[in-house]
Amino acid sequence: MAAAxxxxxxxxxxxAGRACRVxxxxxxxxxxxxxxxxSAFRAVTGDEGVSLGVAxxxxxxxDESVHRCRPPDVVVFPRSAEEVSAxxxxxxxxxxxxxxxxxxxxxxxxxGAVKGGVCFSxxxxxxxxxxxxxxxxxxxxxxVTRKALNSYLRDTGLWFPVDPxxxxxxxxxAATSASGTNAxxxxxxxxxxxxxxxxxxxxxxxxxxxxGRRPRKTSxxxxxxxxxxxxxxxxxxxxxxxxRLYGIPEAVVSAVCAFPTVQAAVDSTVEVLQAGIPVAxxxxxxxxxxxxxxxxxxxxxxxxxxxxxxxxxxxxxxxEQVAVTEDVTRGNGGADFAWARDAGSRTRLWQARHDAWYxxxxxxxxxxxxxxxVCVPLSRLPQIVVETKEDLARNGLTGPIAGHVGDGNFHxxxxxxxxxxxxxxxxxxxxxxxxxxxxxxxxxxxxxHGVGLGKRAxxxxxxxxxxxxxxxxxxxxxxxxNLMNPGKVL
Amino acid sequence: MAAAxxxxxxxxxxxAGRACRVxxxxxxxxxxxxxxxxSAFRAVTGDEGVSLGVAxxxxxxxDESVHRCRPPDVVVFPRSAEEVSAxxxxxxxxxxxxxxxxxxxxxxxxxGAVKGGVCFSxxxxxxxxxxxxxxxxxxxxxxVTRKALNSYLRDTGLWFPVDPxxxxxxxxxAATSASGTNAxxxxxxxxxxxxxxxxxxxxxxxxxxxxGRRPRKTSxxxxxxxxxxxxxxxxxxxxxxxxRLYGIPEAVVSAVCAFPTVQAAVDSTVEVLQAGIPVAxxxxxxxxxxxxxxxxxxxxxxxxxxxxxxxxxxxxxxxEQVAVTEDVTRGNGGADFAWARDAGSRTRLWQARHDAWYxxxxxxxxxxxxxxxVCVPLSRLPQIVVETKEDLARNGLTGPIAGHVGDGNFHxxxxxxxxxxxxxxxxxxxxxxxxxxxxxxxxxxxxxHGVGLGKRAxxxxxxxxxxxxxxxxxxxxxxxxNLMNPGKVL
Numbered sequence: 001m002a003a004a005x006x007x008x009x010x011x012x013x014x015x016a017g018r019a020c021r022v023x024x025x026x027x028x029x030x031x032x033x034x035x036x037x038x039s040a041f042r043a044v045t046g047d048e049g050v051s052l053g054v055a056x057x058x059x060x061x062x063d064e065s066v067h068r069c070r071p072p073d074v075v076v077f078p079r080s081a082e083e084v085s086a087x088x089x090x091x092x093x094x095x096x097x098x099x100x101x102x103x104x105x106x107x108x109x110x111x112g113a114v115k116g117g118v119c120f121s122x123x124x125x126x127x128x129x130x131x132x133x134x135x136x137x138x139x140x141x142x143x144v145t146r147k148a149l150n151s152y153l154r155d156t157g158l159w160f161p162v163d164p165x166x167x168x169x170x171x172x173x174a175a176t177s178a179s180g181t182n183a184x185x186x187x188x189x190x191x192x193x194x195x196x197x198x199x200x201x202x203x204x205x206x207x208x209x210x211x212g213r214r215p216r217k218t219s220x221x222x223x224x225x226x227x228x229x230x231x232x233x234x235x236x237x238x239x240x241x242x243x244r245l246y247g248i249p250e251a252v253v254s255a256v257c258a259f260p261t262v263q264a265a266v267d268s269t270v271e272v273l274q275a276g277i278p279v280a281x282x283x284x285x286x287x288x289x290x291x292x293x294x295x296x297x298x299x300x301x302x303x304x305x306x307x308x309x310x311x312x313x314x315x316x317x318x319x320e321q322v323a324v325t326e327d328v329t330r331g332n333g334g335a336d337f338a339w340a341r342d343a344g345s346r347t348r349l350w351q352a353r354h355d356a357w358y359x360x361x362x363x364x365x366x367x368x369x370x371x372x373x374v375c376v377p378l379s380r381l382p383q384i385v386v387e388t389k390e391d392l393a394r395n396g397l398t399g400p401i402a403g404h405v406g407d408g409n410f411h412x413x414x415x416x417x418x419x420x421x422x423x424x425x426x427x428x429x430x431x432x433x434x435x436x437x438x439x440x441x442x443x444x445x446x447x448x449h450g451v452g453l454g455k456r457a458x459x460x461x462x463x464x465x466x467x468x469x470x471x472x473x474x475x476x477x478x479x480x481x482n483l484m485n486p487g488k489v490l
Numbered sequence: 491m492a493a494a495x496x497x498x499x500x501x502x503x504x505x506a507g508r509a510c511r512v513x514x515x516x517x518x519x520x521x522x523x524x525x526x527x528x529s530a531f532r533a534v535t536g537d538e539g540v541s542l543g544v545a546x547x548x549x550x551x552x553d554e555s556v557h558r559c560r561p562p563d564v565v566v567f568p569r570s571a572e573e574v575s576a577x578x579x580x581x582x583x584x585x586x587x588x589x590x591x592x593x594x595x596x597x598x599x600x601x602g603a604v605k606g607g608v609c610f611s612x613x614x615x616x617x618x619x620x621x622x623x624x625x626x627x628x629x630x631x632x633x634v635t636r637k638a639l640n641s642y643l644r645d646t647g648l649w650f651p652v653d654p655x656x657x658x659x660x661x662x663x664a665a666t667s668a669s670g671t672n673a674x675x676x677x678x679x680x681x682x683x684x685x686x687x688x689x690x691x692x693x694x695x696x697x698x699x700x701x702g703r704r705p706r707k708t709s710x711x712x713x714x715x716x717x718x719x720x721x722x723x724x725x726x727x728x729x730x731x732x733x734r735l736y737g738i739p740e741a742v743v744s745a746v747c748a749f750p751t752v753q754a755a756v757d758s759t760v761e762v763l764q765a766g767i768p769v770a771x772x773x774x775x776x777x778x779x780x781x782x783x784x785x786x787x788x789x790x791x792x793x794x795x796x797x798x799x800x801x802x803x804x805x806x807x808x809x810e811q812v813a814v815t816e817d818v819t820r821g822n823g824g825a826d827f828a829w830a831r832d833a834g835s836r837t838r839l840w841q842a843r844h845d846a847w848y849x850x851x852x853x854x855x856x857x858x859x860x861x862x863x864v865c866v867p868l869s870r871l872p873q874i875v876v877e878t879k880e881d882l883a884r885n886g887l888t889g890p891i892a893g894h895v896g897d898g899n900f901h902x903x904x905x906x907x908x909x910x911x912x913x914x915x916x917x918x919x920x921x922x923x924x925x926x927x928x929x930x931x932x933x934x935x936x937x938x939h940g941v942g943l944g945k946r947a948x949x950x951x952x953x954x955x956x957x958x959x960x961x962x963x964x965x966x967x968x969x970x971x972n973l974m975n976p977g978k979v980l
Contacts, residue, residue, distance in 0.1 A: 134760055135867040135898075157764065177709035188707050190716070191681050206960055210934070210953045215865040216897045217678050218934040219667035219720055221941055221949050221979055222961045226680070226716040230709055247766045270624055274647065276737045276803065278768065313766065316810045324804075375705040377625040407706045408625075444700070444708040451711060459711050463700045470696055470968065471712045477963040489711055 033094040034073050037118070040090040041076050049077045049124075060101050060111065060119040064166070066370045066418065067109025067453050072099055072119035079124045081197055081205055081239040088237065089203035091118055091483060098201065099485050100233040102172030103145060107371055108452025110176065110232050114487035120237055122169065128152050129240070137194060137214050139242045142171035149243075158245040161186040161280075164448065165354055171238040176450040177230030181353070184273075184406030185280040185312070186246060188448065189229055196228050197240035201479040205239070214242050227474070232450050233485035235478045249280075249312035253322060254340040254349050257329045258304040262286070262389075263382040264332040265305045269405045270378055271328045272309075277321050281310035282406040283353055286389065289360070289400035289413070296359035297352040302335070307405070308353050310346075356402045360413035363398055367415045372399075372431050374438035375409035375447030384437055388412065391433060395426050409447035432458070451489045459489070523584040524563050527608070530580040531566050534573055539614075541565045550591050550601065550609040554656070556860045556908065557599025557943050562589055562609035569614045571687055571695055571729035578727065579693035581608055587976050588691065590723040592662030593635060597861055598942025600666065600722050604977035610727055612659065618642050619730070627684060627704050629732045632661035639733075648735040651676040651770075654938065655844055661728040666940035667720030671843070674763075674896030675770040675802070676736060678938065679719055686718050687730035691969040695729070704732050717964070722940050723975035725968045739770075739802035743812060744830040744839050747819045748794040752776070752879075753872040754822040755795045759895045760868055761818045767811050771800035772896040773843055776879065779850070779890035779903070786849035787842040792825070797895070798843050800836075846892045850903035853888055857905045862889075862921050864928035865899035865937030874927055878902060881923060885916050899937035922948070941979045949979070 041050045051057070052074050061071030073096075078084045091098050097117025104111060113119065126143035133156045140149060147167045150159050164173060164180035172178075174196065179188035186192070194216070195209040207213070208224035228235055259265040262284075269282055284307055285293065291303045307329070311321045326337055340346045352359075361369050376384055385401060392399045392412070403410025412434065416427045435445035435458045445458040460468050472490055475482075531540045541547070542564050551561030563586075568574045581588050587607025594601060603609065616633035623646045630639060637657045640649050654663060654670035662668075664686065669678035676682070684706070685699040697703070698714035718725055749755040752774075759772055774797055775783065781793045797819070801811045816827055830836045842849075851859050866874055875891060882889045882902070893900025902924065906917045925935035925948045935948040950958050962980055965972075 132867060132869065134869040136763070137867070177713070179707055179709075183707060187681070188709075190707075190713065191677070200960075204956055206957045207954065208957065210929075210957065212932055213929075213934060213952070214867055214932050215899075215934045215937065216868070217669055217673060217680075217865055217899060217937050219669075219678075219938050219940045220934045220936050220945075220952055221720075221958075222725075222964060223667070223680065223713075223716045223720050224957060224960060226713045227964075230711075230713050235712075247764050249766055273626070274737050276739055314810060314814075317807050320804060320806045375707055377622060377627070377704055378706070379622065379624040409705075409707060439700075439703075442702055442704050444703060444705045444710045446710050447705065447707050448709050450709045455710075462703070462710055464697065466694055467696045467698065467700065467714060468711075470690075470714060473967040474712060474717075474964060477967045478960065 033096060037090050037094045037096055038074055041074070041087055044083055044086045044090070045076060045078060049079070051075045051077070060104070060121060061113050063104045063106035063109060063111050065107045065109050065452070066368050067112060069109065069112030069114050069453070070116060072113040073116045075119040075121050077121050077124050081199060084120060084199045084237055084239050085203045085205050087118070087120065088199050088201065092202045092481065095481055095483065097483050097486050098237065100175065100237045102142060102169030103167065105166035105168045106172065106176060106452065107449045108454055110450060110452040110485070110488055112453060114453070122171065125239065131156070132214070133158055135214065136245045137242055138245055139240055140170050141240060142238050143169055145169050146173065153245070157248055159248050160243055161246055162189055162192055170243065171241050174229050174238055174241050175231065175233050177448065179404070179407070179448040181281045181283055181404060183404060184282055185278055190226055192244045193225055193229050193241055194244060195242035196225055196238055198228050198236040199239055200236045201481065201483045230450070232452065232489050234475060234489050235484055250314045251318050252346065253311045253318050254346045255309045255322070255325070255337060256301060256306060256349060257309070257334040257337045258302040258306045260304070260333045262305045262385045264334065265307050266378065266381045266405060268307065268329045268332045268334060272325055273406060275324050275328065277324055278313070279309060279321070279406065280312040281308065283308040284401070284403045284405035284410065285353070285356070286385070286401040289356060289402050292359040292363050292400050293352045293356060296362045297355055299352055308349060353402070356400070357413060360400050360415050363400070364415045364417070366417070368418050370414045370416065370427065370431070371411040371449065372414065372434050373409070373411055373446050373449040374434055374443055375407060376438050376441045376443030378408045380441040380443065381405065381408055381410070384441055385410065387437060388434055391430060395430055397427060397430055407447065408443065436461070453488060456490065523586060527580050527584045527586055528564055531564070531577055534576045534580070535566060535568060539567045539569070541567070550594070550611060551603050553594045553596035553599060553601050555597045555599050555942070556858050557602060559599065559602030559604050559943070560606065562603040563606045565609040565611050567611050567614050571689060574610060574689045574727055574729050575693045575695050577608070577610065578689050578691065581973060582692045582971065585971055585973065587973050588727065589975050590665065590727045592632060592659030592665070593657065595656035595658045596662065596666060596942065597939045598944055600940060600942040600975070600978055602943060604943070612661065615729065621646070622704070623648055625704065626735045627732055628735055629730055630660050631730060632728055633659055635659050636663065643735070647738055649738050650733055651736055652679055652682055660733065661731050664719050664728055664731050665721065665723050667938065669894070669897070669938040671771045671773055671894060673894060674772055675768055680716055682734045683715055683719050683731055684734060685732035686715055686728055688718055688726040689729055690726045691971065691973045720940070722942065722979050724965060724979050725974055740804045741808050742836065743801045743808050744836045745799045745812070745815070745827060746791060746796060746839060747799070747824040747827045748792040748796045750794070750823045752795045752875045754824065755797050756868065756871045756895060758797065758819045758822045758824060761822070762815055763896060765814050765818065767814055768803070769799060769811070769896060770802040771798065773798040774891070774893045774895035774900060775843070775846070776875070776891040779846060779892050782849040782853050782890050783842045783846060786852045787845055789842055798839060843892070846890070847903060850890050850905050853890070854905045854907070856907070858908050860904045860906065860917065860921070861901040861939065862904065862924050863899070863901055863936050863939040864924055864933055865897060866928050866931045866933030868898045870931040870933065871895065871898055871900070874931055875900065877927060878924055881920060885920055887917060887920055897937065898933065926951070943978060946980065
């Protein structure tokens with residue numbers, strides 16, 4: 001019951017479309033503290049490192065989701081971990097919430113200032129600090145984005161493969177446990193962070209694996225690195241990340257294949273994985289999504305359940321991967337297998353996949369999109385996708401489906417009119433049904449977008465009250481004043 | 491200073507070779523509580539589930555390390571998570587330490603009852619509960635060993651690849667964040683546990699990813715799974731683990747190659763990884779180790795720095811992996827490249843590698859062995875191995891080297907006479923120097939054996955006092971009475 005209420009409250013903000021306020025302390029009550037804090041901030045960062053401007057604050061109070069909340073009271077722009085620490089100490093002294101901000105490309109309202117407070121924009125901390133090509137690792141500051149890193153790495157023969165679509169900051173990706181299209185081969189952020197520098201709520205600076213350390217494996221004490229990966233800014237501010245790198249594959253081949261049914265596409269996925277094919281990407285798009293992509297990107301793929309695939313390896317190993325995969329898909333009734341070997345046609349293909357969000361939005365101009373994010377065991381995918389498509393049809397909702405099918409993770413890109421309260425309510429109820437369907441099949445309500453604002457009630461259903469109590473205990477230990485991104489996750 | 495003292499205290503136990511006592515509460519003080527607890531235990535498990543016998547207790551107070559400590563006061567043999575929970579509640583009520591015990595194959599003294607208390611032997615919980623071949627996952631009780639699982643899986647085309655050498659229990663492997671020879675390709679326990687059932691110190695049962703859930707990826711709240719993986723029984727008793735499985739490769743090829751120098755062997759490793767060869771195992775053995783293996787296993791490998799390699803894949807992909815690897819090793823002066831394609835010669839080769847421990851012991855009959863476990867960035871391996879060999883020679887110590895070179899992790903198998911206090915002291919000082927050498931090169935003192943009793947002081951040096959404080963805070967939150975495997979890790 002409480003769960004349902006919380007959920008509705010979250011969505012009512014969407015409906016209202018304006019700033020809201022959650023929590024015990026009002027803005028007025030903290031404004032005196034805020035004034036004193038702002039002077040102290042200026043002493044740390046200089047005047048240019050502190051902004052009270054409405055436009056800047058608005059811009060730092062939202063991400064790419066439909067969640068809308070009040071902007072922070074002030075935005076600070078630290079240039080180093082030392083400045084982050086000094087600023088955090090000031091916030092701690094004045095009991096002001098701290099909300100870390102990377103690029104604002106999150107999808108679950110993780111940067112909204114639900115209790116007001118101070119947004120720490122990390123965009124000025126954008127140095128790539130330590131590249132060790134022979135050790136396959138690099139250390140970056142939190143403002144470095146995925147594309148900036150890969151562009152920096154271009155001549156080294158190495159790359160960082162985790163790709164959530166958006167050009168997110170790498171520490172933001174770590175904070176939400178992001179993954180994306182390459183996870184089936186290269187893992188998520190959980191598997192690719194070796195060490196983190198973290199500023200805790202009281203300004204203490206820790207290194208989760210020890211300062212400057214970068215062994216590829218360790219069993220030295222509790223795994224603090226993976227406690228902060230996925231903590232969505234609620235346990236500390238990530239100020240440095242040491243990441244695993246990979247050799248750029250000698251050759252890359254992509255392919256598209258249409259199937260008679262969802263089941264046939266998923267069966268092909270399982271068989272490709274069972275055959276030990278180290279597929280780099282295996283993405284599912286349903287008929288509605290393909291149709292939208294065709295329209296948006298001027299393509300002409302058959303309108304049917306479809307797999308987009310990518311293989312990485314040497315020229316010779318690719319031949320074999322391709323041959324086995326063609327066998328598998330043919331055996332499952334796959335047709336129109338189209339290979340893209342040259343960079344141009346590969347880029348066109350993956351551009352279409354990456355533009356799925358915009359293609360979905362283009363189905364109903366003027367509308368907003370919200371992406372669901374359930375993840376289930378592979379064998380349950382056909383059932384949940386079929387039931388979900390029926391649910392969409394029954395409720396007259398637009399929700400093309402795209403998914404990282406190799407991981408059992410898929411998104412319904414819900415296109416809705418935020419000014420139509422009835423539709424907003426129907427979408428809300430649909431997403432709750434979808435999440436519960438995933439939970440009943442042994443899955444999760446959030447494969448890679450995190451919990452943020454909107455999935456706190458579902459998280460409790462997913463994990464049970466006792467595991468949530470453990471998480472609350474961890475939060476209280478690391479952030480006893482509840483200053484770190486309050487109102488998120490738990 | 492405190493660090494050095496702790497370290498010496500640990501080793502003094504080795505020297506004394508007898509039971510010792512650490513902590514504030516003496517055995518006498520808890521014996522009344524113990525008596526009442528034992529009656530309560532019997533009500534839970536029946537008489538056969540509780541043992542006070544000296545031999546059973548002795549057997550459950552030690553692992554395969556040189557650390558010797560007092561045995562537990564009593565050993566209980568629960569048959570279910572419900573029984574573990576009921577027993578934990580009794581311990582909690584009477585403030586008795588709880589020490590989880592799998593197979594006793596640990597290498598850092600993790601099962602010693604340093605404060606007395608109750609050993610929870612999990613050997614009677616050995617059911618394989620849920621196998622989902624199409625989802626590549628399985629759920630096991632804590633007494634199931636690695637070999638038992640793989641034997642159960644034999645006809646499914648799947649296997650669990652993490653292989654620390656010993657036939658350890660899978661939950662014990664999770665508890666110490668074990669890895670071993672296959673980690674370079676398949677990851678460690680950190681990457682291969684999807685969900686854990688855990689009984690906390692007060693008997694509460696939680697599921698780290700939610701009861702019955704097994705999505706291949708998730709971003710649902712804090713990563714509790716990886717907080718318990720590697721916690722060495724100090725945060726809770728693992729009573730179920732859901733594990734990732736992999737397809738058994740179509741073909742396997744092994745190889746041995748000798749090199750003129752350590753540098754040449756490591757350079758070959760880096761180049762193989764850079765070339766994107768998905769090598770399954772790449773193990774380094776130094777000249778002393780090879781010589782010991784030759785003697786012990788009746789082999790005749792050239793006495794030189796050597797790589798043992800294994801490749802998994804399809805027949806065709808193996809041809810290519812083999813060809814590229816031969817190129818790489820030849821370019822680095824590798825000679826005598828010997829391929830083992832048939833199962834018989836492969837088994838002989840890897841048997842020699844797995845027998846390294848016994849081969850080392852056979853160098854000095856009647857002695858004991860202690861394995862160091864540092865892990866450094868790949869590029870630092872040649873330097874640390876060369877310096878370490880010089881150190882061994884300078885101090886007249888026997889320490890053949892075997893290592894998981896693809897991860898930068900290697901072991902000196904120190905063979906020592908436990909009754910020679912001078913040698914024990916020299917080995918102790920050597921292992922501290924080696925650990926500090928690894929720390930100074932950006933590495934860790936423990937790649938896969940955990941912290942246990944012996945590396946607590948080094949852990950503090952490695953992570954710094956602030957990260958240790960965070961870990962202590964987490965421990966105090968989950969186990970406020972310090973009952974879970976006290977005296978370990980922190």
